[in-house]
Amino acid sequence: MNYFKLARLALVVGGMTLLSACTHSISDVDSQGKTANPVFPEQSSAVRDEGSFVNLDNLKQMRPGLTKAQVYELIGVPHFKEGAIRVKEWDYIFHFTQPDKTVLTCQYKVLFDTDMTAQSFYFMPEDCLSRLKAPAVPQVKAPVHKELSGSSLFAFASAALSAEGVSHVTQLANELKSESLEGKHVVVTGHTDRIGNPMKNQQLSLARAESVKDMLVQNGIPVSIIETRGMGDAMPRVNCPGKKSPAVIECLAPNRRMTLDVVDINSGK
Structure with a gap:
């Protein structure tokens, strides 16, 4: 095998490797942006392991059909190294300040379909938002x-x-x-x-x-x-x-x- 053939083979293998890295998905996401088993990465592997304090009103606007640009505007860039091209999975570490000043931390996942529009959304723990403590309302008894x-x-x-x-x-x-x-x-x-x-x-x-x-x-x-x-x-x-x-x-x-x-x-x- 001459030098030119070896170089061409190396380019093909390298391209396949790069493409694999760019489309990496740990949750086996299908073409509809769905998965039977959402897998959350270890927080320690995050590029931004300190996470972020997400705007709760923005988070409530997350819904199927959003483009990646719209997702970015609402909740920012993902916190893990998922790749760059046609990535179908974005992961986040979100913090929520509760009324008693304690902080609740959850992981959040957005899955995209083949058209790169958001379709599925997951929390870990699943009941993250319901765990947010409602402001304590003092019970005032009638005289x-x-x-x-x-x-x-x-x-x-x-x-x-x-x-x-x-x-x-x-x-x-x-x-x-x-x-x-x-x-x-x-x-x-x-x-x-x-x-x-x-x-x-x-x-x-x-x-x-x-x-x-x-x-x-x-x-x-x-x-x-x-x-x-x-x-x-x-x-x-x-x-x-x-x-x-x-x-x-x-x-x-x-x-x-x-x-x-x-x-x-x-x-x-």
Whole structure:
């Protein structure tokens, strides 16, 4: 074999080797840009082993049909040495900063068909994006507001709790104890109807609030966090015209009430 034949053979072998390198694929990608087994390279073999912090909004725009130029614009050049000509597989190392400032690292793969348009996309781990921690949303509980009918707690014009009233307030105390009362302030407010002297109504409403407070304390609510208020007939719910009569007394029942509010000392709510 003369010199020229040897040189020609070397060129052919070299060209085949170069072409092989240019079209290298580790995931056995078919003409449709699909694979039954996506294979991810070792991160240590990356040309850019530090990876990149990808723009998540750009990543969400990745879809079949994108050209390599479009993929490049969205997520940059691949991080591994996959070749240069008609490469059907691009691999990346992506980092995601989470709300708690920790970093989640995943590998990402794009497969191209024979027309060099992107068709398949893979993550390792597969659930990479779902692992991203959602921002912690503080759970704000609604302020506790309880309201009890005065008629269910007291006899008419009385500040002494009835047997039914004792039962209601005991149950209320148990509900309060089921929640943490640290940093809380409990406000018990008594209300009466308009019948009678306004000053005496205010005194009655406060006395009723004190009776509820005493029962709460007996059932384990710290006396130091309880405040009592007597509003008398200053905040009516209903207006019932006429002088005192059984019908008017019944009509005014919604005004005879006891309210309990649990207030957060720090927020005032």
